[in-house]
Amino acid sequence: MPNSPSDRSATPRRVTVQRKGPLLVEGPVEVELEDGSVVTSDRFRVALCTCRRSRRYPWCDTSHRDRA
Secondary structure (H helix, E strand, O other), X not given: OXXXXXXXXXXXXXXXXXXXXXXXXXXXXXXXXXXXXXEEEOOOEEEEOOOOOOOOOOEOOOOOOOOO
16 A cells, blocks of 8 residues: 555654744645645745745745835
8 A cells, every 4th residue: 555654764854833924845745635636746846835925825926025
């Protein structure tokens, strides 16, 4: 069975929480959205949007930043 706990690396994934910013997750990652669809990234680190203003949601495109 793929993705069972015994198949996973012994090293945990690191998630970095930033105030007023995205969640940074060491990749590769697979994200299940509310509608049940799944998006993946094989990058070594991804930024997950927490404000939902990203045009590329769930990936952050820095739309959360205040514009002057």
